[in-house]
Amino acid sequence: MNQKSVAIEMRDIRKTFGSVVANDGVCLDIYRGEILALLGENGSGKTTLMNMLSGIYFPDSGEIRINGEKAMIGSPKDAFSYGIGMIHQHFKLVDVLTAAENIALGLKEPGRLDIDAVAKKIKEICDTYGFDVDPYQKIYNMSVSQKQTVEIVKVLYRGADILILDEPTAVLTPQETDKLFAVLRNMRDAGKAIVIITHQMHEVEDLSDRVAVLRHGQYVGQMMTCETNAQEMTNMMVGRSVTLNIDRPEPVDPKPRIEVKGLTVRDAEGIVKLDDVSFTANSGEILGIAGISGCGQKELLEAIAGLQGCDTGSISYVNDDGSRKELIGMDPMAISSLGVNLSFVPEDRLGMGLVGNMDLTANMMLRFFREGHSVFANRKNPRALAERVVEELEVNTPSVSTPVRRLSGGNVQKVLVGREIASAPTVLLTAYAVRGLDINSSYTIYELVNRQKKAGVAVLYVGEDLDVLLELCDRILVLCGGKVSGIIDGRTATKRQIGAMMTRLGGEDANA
Amino acid sequence: MHNKTPLFHIAKRKELPWYGAWAIRAIAVLLALVVCAIVTTALTGENPVEIYKTIWKGAFGTPRKIWILCQNLAILLCISLAVTPAFRMRFWNIGAEGQVLIGGLATAACMILFGDKVPNAVLIVMMIIASCVAGAIWAGIPAIFKAKWNTNETLFTLMMNYVATQLVAFFVIVWEVPKGAGKIGIINQSTEAGWLPQIGSYKYLLNIIVVAVITIFMYFYLSRSKHGYEIAVVGESERTARYVGIKVGRVIVRTMLLSGAICGIAGLLLVGGTDHTITTTIAGGRGFTAVMVSWLAKFNPFTMVFTSFLLVFLDRGASEISTNFGLNHAFGDILTGIILFFIIGSEFFISYELKFRKSAKKEG
Numbered sequence: 005m006n007q008k009s010v011a012i013e014m015r016d017i018r019k020t021f022g023s024v025v026a027n028d029g030v031c032l033d034i035y036r037g038e039i040l041a042l043l044g045e046n047g048s049g050k051t052t053l054m055n056m057l058s059g060i061y062f063p064d065s066g067e068i069r070i071n072g073e074k075a076m077i078g079s080p081k082d083a084f085s086y087g088i089g090m091i092h093q094h095f096k097l098v099d100v101l102t103a104a105e106n107i108a109l110g111l112k113e114p115g116r117l118d119i120d121a122v123a124k125k126i127k128e129i130c131d132t133y134g135f136d137v138d139p140y141q142k143i144y145n146m147s148v149s150q151k152q153t154v155e156i157v158k159v160l161y162r163g164a165d166i167l168i169l170d171e172p173t174a175v176l177t178p179q180e181t182d183k184l185f186a187v188l189r190n191m192r193d194a195g196k197a198i199v200i201i202t203h204q205m206h207e208v209e210d211l212s213d214r215v216a217v218l219r220h221g222q223y224v225g226q227m228m229t230c231e232t233n234a235q236e237m238t239n240m241m242v243g244r245s246v247t248l249n250i251d252r253p254e255p256v257d258p259k260p261r262i263e264v265k266g267l268t269v270r271d272a273e274g275i276v277k278l279d280d281v282s283f284t285a286n287s288g289e290i291l292g293i294a295g296i297s298g299c300g301q302k303e304l305l306e307a308i309a310g311l312q313g314c315d316t317g318s319i320s321y322v323n324d325d326g327s328r329k330e331l332i333g334m335d336p337m338a339i340s341s342l343g344v345n346l347s348f349v350p351e352d353r354l355g356m357g358l359v360g361n362m363d364l365t366a367n368m369m370l371r372f373f374r375e376g377h378s379v380f381a382n383r384k385n386p387r388a389l390a391e392r393v394v395e396e397l398e399v400n401t402p403s404v405s406t407p408v409r410r411l412s413g414g415n416v417q418k419v420l421v422g423r424e425i426a427s428a429p430t431v432l433l434t435a436y437a438v439r440g441l442d443i444n445s446s447y448t449i450y451e452l453v454n455r456q457k458k459a460g461v462a463v464l465y466v467g468e469d470l471d472v473l474l475e476l477c478d479r480i481l482v483l484c485g486g487k488v489s490g491i492i493d494g495r496t497a498t499k500r501q502i503g504a505m506m507t508r509l510g511g512e513d514a515n516a
Numbered sequence: 517m518h519n520k521t522p523l524f525h526i527a528k529r530k531e532l533p534w535y536g537a538w539a540i541r542a543i544a545v546l547l548a549l550v551v552c553a554i555v556t557t558a559l560t561g562e563n564p565v566e567i568y569k570t571i572w573k574g575a576f577g578t579p580r581k582i583w584i585l586c587q588n589l590a591i592l593l594c595i596s597l598a599v600t601p602a603f604r605m606r607f608w609n610i611g612a613e614g615q616v617l618i619g620g621l622a623t624a625a626c627m628i629l630f631g632d633k634v635p636n637a638v639l640i641v642m643m644i645i646a647s648c649v650a651g652a653i654w655a656g657i658p659a660i661f662k663a664k665w666n667t668n669e670t671l672f673t674l675m676m677n678y679v680a681t682q683l684v685a686f687f688v689i690v691w692e693v694p695k696g697a698g699k700i701g702i703i704n705q706s707t708e709a710g711w712l713p714q715i716g717s718y719k720y721l722l723n724i725i726v727v728a729v730i731t732i733f734m735y736f737y738l739s740r741s742k743h744g745y746e747i748a749v750v751g752e753s754e755r756t757a758r759y760v761g762i763k764v765g766r767v768i769v770r771t772m773l774l775s776g777a778i779c780g781i782a783g784l785l786l787v788g789g790t791d792h793t794i795t796t797t798i799a800g801g802r803g804f805t806a807v808m809v810s811w812l813a814k815f816n817p818f819t820m821v822f823t824s825f826l827l828v829f830l831d832r833g834a835s836e837i838s839t840n841f842g843l844n845h846a847f848g849d850i851l852t853g854i855i856l857f858f859i860i861g862s863e864f865f866i867s868y869e870l871k872f873r874k875s876a877k878k879e880g
Contacts, residue, residue, distance in 0.1 A: 022531065062525045078525065311758060337761035348759070356759050359752040366745075370760045373745050381742045 008035040010072070011166050011197040012057065012088075017066035019052055026052040030066070030223045032216055034166065039188060039198045041212035041229070043241055045442040047400065047412030049221035050201050054168045058090035059083035089159025090168040095151050097143045104139035107158045122161075129160050133190045149180040156187070166197045173207060174440055177296055178503075185211050203442050205234040206471075219243055242444050250450050250475040252494075253458055256288030260322045261462035262308065262431060267317035269303045269486075277303040279486045281317070287430070290453065290463040292477030292494060294470065296506050300486040301466045302351060305433045308464070309348040310336045321346075321431070347429035349421055351436045351466075357420045360409030364390040364401065367408055368423050393422030397448065414445030421452055432456050435466045450476055470499045484509050524872045537866045544862035548855040555854065560843060567837055571851075574836020575829045585832055587720035587790060590727040591782055592802050593824040596809040597727075597734045597817055598778035601771050602655075603807075604738060604815050606751040611658065611673025613803025614680030615651045615776045617796070619783025621684050622650035624794040627703045627710035627787070628691050639710045643788055644781075651780020652773040654680060659772030663765030677803070684796045702792050712789040723785045730778060735817040747771055779803075812859070830855060 012034040019027040027049045034040055044050045055061045057068070059080040068075050070086045077083050083090070097106050104123045123139035130137050137153050146154070152172060159167060169188075173181045188211065192198055202208060208215060209229060216226040217240045224240055239245050262285040269278040278300045285291045293301055306312035308319055310331065320328040321344050329342050339346055354360040358367045368386035376382055390404040397418040401411055408416055417437065425432065434453065438446040453476070457463050467473045473480055477494040482505040489505040532540075553564030575585050595612050602609040626643045634642070658672035693701045704710060715721040738744040750757045750767050757764050787794050805827060812826075813819035834848020 021527075022529070309759075310761075335761055335763075336759065337763070340761065350759065352755070355753060356755045359749060359756050361752055362748070366748075369745060370749065370756065373742055379742060380736075380740045381745045 008037050010034070011036045011070065013069040013072075014053075014057075015067045015069070017053065017056065017068070018064045019049075019056060019061060020064055025221050027056075027063075027218075027221045030218070030221075032223060034197050034199060035214075036165070036197045037192060037195045038213045039192050039200060039211055041208045041215045042199055042201045042218065043208065043215055043237060044218035045241055045444055046414035046440075048218045048241075048442075050218055051170055052221075053218070054090060054170060054199065054201065057083065057088050057166075058168060059088075084162050084164065087163060087165045088168070089162065089164030089166070091152065091155045091159065091170065091172060093170050093174065095155055097151060097154060099144040100142065102140050102142050103137055103146075103154045103157075106143060106154060107139075107161050111162070126157055126161065129157055132194070133160075133187050135187060148175045149177075149184070152176070152184070160191075165195070166199075167191065168199045168201075170201045171203070171440065172200065173202060173204060181207070203440070203446075204469075205237065205443070208237065209234065217241055238443050241442065246444065246447070248443075250447070250472065251454055252476060252478075253454060255286065255478050256458055256460055258286035258289045259324070260284045261287040262464075263318075263320045263322060263328075264304075264308070265318045265320075267304075267307060267319065268315040269300070269307055269312060270315055271303070277486050278307070281483075281486075281488050283481055283488060283491060285431070285462045285464055287462045288457060288460045289478045290457050290465050290476060290494075292473040292480040293464060293466040293483060294473055294480055294502050294506060295483035295489075297468065299483040299506075301483060302435065303486075304483070305348065305350070305435055305464065305466060307332075308431075309346060309433060310334045310339045344431070345427060345429045346431045347424035347427060347433065349417075349424050349432070349434040349437055351439070353416050353420050354409060357424075358408050358416065361407050363407055364394070364399075364404040364419060367419060368393070368426075371423055371427060389423070389426055390419075393419060393426070397422050397452070413440045414442055414448075417441055417445065417449065421449060425452065425456055428459075429456075429461055432461050432463045433466075434464065436468060437465070438472070439468070446472075470502055473502070474499060482506055524870045526868050527871050529867060529869050532866055540865050541859065541862050544858040544865075545855065548858035551858070552851045552854050555850065560841070560847070562841055567841070567851075570837045570840050571830075571833025574833040574840075577836075581832070583718070583720050585828060586724055588828045588832070589821075589825055590720070590724045591786060592805060592809060592828055593820060594727045594730060594782040594785065595779060595799075595802050595806040596813075596820050596824055597730055598775050598782065599806050600734065600810045600815050600817065600820070601738060601744075601747055602775045603810055604744075604751050605747045605768065605771050607659070607662070607768060607772065608670045609655065609658075609673050609772065609775055610670055610804065610807060611655065611676045612775075612779050612806050613799045613801070614673070614677035615654045615779030616783045616786070616799040616803055617677075617680040617684050618654045619647040619651040619780030620787040620794050620798050621680075621687060621783070622646040622780070623710075623784045623787040624691075624700070624703060625687070628700075631704045631709035632707055636709055640712065640788070643710055643784060647780040647784035647788075648777040649780070651776040651778070651783065653776070655772040655776025655779065656769060659769045663768045681796050684794060684798075688795065699795065700793050703787075703794075704792075710788060711792060712785070720790065723789050726781070726785060730781070731817050731821065738815075738817065743767075743770070808856075826859075827852075 010033055014030060014032040017027050017030040030053055042050050052061060056063050057077065059077045059082050062078060068077060075086055077086065098109065101109070104119050104126060107126060108117060108119065108122045126137060126139045129135065135153050135157055137157055143151060143154065172184060176184060188198055200212065212229045214226060215229050215232065215237060217224040217237065219241060235248060238248060265282045267278055267281040268276065271277050281304065293304065295301055303312055307314050308331065314332050319331040321331055322328055329344060331339055350356045365383060365387045368389045369381060369383065372386055373381045387404060393399060394401060394404060399415045399418045401415060408419055411419070421437065437449050441449065453463055453465060465477060474494060474497060479491055480494050480497060480502065481491045482489040482502055484506055487509055489509050492501065549568070556562055556564045556567050574581065576582055595616060599609050599612050623643045623646065626639060626646050630639055630642060654676055658669050658676060661667040661672060662669045688700055689698070691700050692698060712722055738747070746762050746767050749762060750764055754764050786798050791798060809820055809824045809827060812823040830852040834845060834852055837843055838845040838848055
């Protein structure tokens with residue numbers, strides 16, 4: 005451990021936004037040849053702290069030392085001159101340019117731009133660390149993981165030896181995550197300092213050498229990863245002891261509620277997204293939906309919610325008395341006017357489920373503004389609902405008049421879920437309900453979903469974390485390339501089994 | 517190493533109390549006046565204080581000038597109110613000019629074709645309906661194309677302006693009085709058929725009252741009604757709107773019909789209320805000025821009263837100095853431009869603040 009040299013020392017860093025204190029008295033050391041995981045709940049100030057290193061924000065007070073010298077990072081350009089590069093959650097690439105052009109963009113090198121020389125240098129970087137990038141590929145032809153790789157190569161190209169990655173795995177499949185981690189380990193071994201922000205405990209344990217924890221903007225402590233465990237780290241983050249077990253009550257009087265038969269869906273380009281999908285979702289039960297991302301999960305939920313046109317097949321809603329209603333070809337208005345109370349927590353919270361610029365009250369109104377015959381919209385009931393949701397779900401917000409985009413990820417999701425379950429639905433569709441949420445908020449969401457199940461709601465839970473699916477769901481439907489690979493019992497299935505079914509239709513059986 | 521601290525950095529303000537925001541705007545106006553004074557002295561050698569006095573006189577000098585100011589204010593405000601629901605929906609309607617013209621043309625058509633043939637009350641009802649329908653059609657066409665085929669509304673509404681101008685030019689020749697004059701002249705001058713009634717002896721009062729009613733209506737429509745809420749949701753995110761079952765295309769068309777109808781009313785007020793004739797320049801660029809009024813007021817109908825007042829005031833003052841000092845009207849426009857630059861620029865300082873280096877702050 006002695007050969008590790010300090011790259012960055014942050015001392016007593018304080019940053020406020022108006023009356024909100026994002027960071028206060030934070031001291032943090034970042035070493036070369038080490039991967040540091042920065043942990044903390046949503047809104048605990050991790051990203052703000054790192055943005056001060058990358059020159060996006062400037063601290064109100066405190067000192068940053070780089071290689072032992074006091075540093076002033078006033079702009080991203082300054083950050084680069086200190087060798088600091090940050091990979092943000094949202095990529096900053098020009099779609100119509102190639103990888104090499106994006107990487108060369110903004111660099112001031114004397115003489116004419118020699119894109120082939122740039123490409124050659126990119127190749128060298130790729131070979132050193134094990135990246136896989138085609139310098140001449142256009143960004144819009146790339147997958148999310150390829151774009152991320154370009155972002156990482158971009159900062160390396162500019163000579164960064166301190167890399168900060170803000171939730172890099174949130175957009176990656178497990179396979180892509182493994183690839184990324186391999187590259188990060190190579191970079192660490194080459195003596196670079198790496199900081200990674202993540203919520204996934206198993207990733208922290210898998211990848212990092214050291215863990216630093218922030219809580220409510222303050223530095224709580226640090227420890228070596230090999231000397232700690234998920235439980236201890238979580239307790240430190242939350243500030244009290246939490247249980248990491250997900251409750252799974254027995255299904256409550258399961259009866260068929262949604263019956264999907266032979267559903268086929270094509271997207272706007274005519275590509276088949278769902279192919280002959282059939283299943284039944286029961287009331288009082290959680291049906292998990294697993295699959296590699298982009299295997300039709302989004303289309304399936306949107307088809308049921310009336311937001312996606314369908315080619316063939318049927319989606320029927322089954323009433324308690326056994327009568328059926330066909331939902332295909334209906335928009336959300338028509339579905340609710342049939343008396344079907346269907347709630348949907350979409351993947352894109354601020355782009356679809358909520359309106360970021362509107363306050364909590366106005367967002368509650370989205371579902372209820374049509375109530376009553378008056379031409380004027382009733383704001384009293386939504387306001388009361390917003391206050392109730394804030395209180396019951398412990399939403400951290402200055403008031404119900406705050407625009408939701410100002411809230412942190414976990415609180416945004418609580419507002420959305422709170423609204424969706426407020427109408428006492430009979431069907432609840434959720435897509436990646438805990439993506440980007442910290443452990444504490446995630447458990448709140450699991451609990452809310454379980455409560456709905458106990459109330460007899462048919463829950464469809466699209467998730468990406470197989471451990472959670474196995475702990476939470478009664479049955480798990482596995483999608484593979486838009487087809488149903490199989491439906492298995494959540495109590496007896498194994499992770500390996502689901503993983504196999506995700507990549508091959510029918511899993512190991514089909515392979516035999 | 518200390519000198520490497522940036523002199524200042526820009527930070528977003530948390531929230532400014534309303535008086536803070538207005539203080540910043542007042543400072544901006546004062547600074548603008550100072551800069552205008554320097555420019556005036558440098559370019560013309562005139563005493564800037566005299567110029568300002570003349571601007572004031574041009575706007576408020578006589579009761580008649582005040583009435584003209586109010587009339588201009590009412591029409592500009594009416595058009596600004598008309599474009600606002602579309603802007604709230606992020607539908608960039610820059611076709612108000614054409615919608616006003618076509619509303620005015622429909623009014624004039626009723627007056628010319630049916631004047632003296634039907635009772636005056638019936639004629640006025642016909643004019644109201646015709647102007648609203650004409651404006652609504654002119655705005656509805658781009659809206660339907662946008663809703664069905666997602667065409668670009670900015671280009672479409674802009675092009676509709678030219679069509680409207682040419683239509684008016686055509687009908688001016690068809691209805692010209694006397695033949696060969698190339699203009700219509702005062703319509704029904706002897707009978708006053710179809711002239712909107714005058715309240716007491718005040719020629720412009722009716723227009724002002726109508727626009728005041730529209731202002732109040734628009735405020736409640738946008739901020740309290742279900743329609744207003746739908747407009748806001750569609751403007752913020754079409755995906756969210758679809759997700760909650762709002763029919764986006766229908767909201768776009770409905771809102772634009774309303775927008776166009778109010779533009780049509782502006783045309784009605786111009787042709788039936790004050791001018792009693794129609795020319796291709798009857799809207800006088802106000803369809804475009806209205807865009808600025810609406811934006812400056814951040815789409816709030818009541819604030820629009822102030823922003824349209826400001827623009828009309830500057831415009832009236834500019835005409836006055838051009839006649840009094842023998843200066844070109846363009847000079848008035850230069851001053852208007854400087855003042856607007858400062859006012860729009862002040863919005864930046866309302867949302868952001870400059871944080872100066874600590875030591876500099878102590879010295880200062």
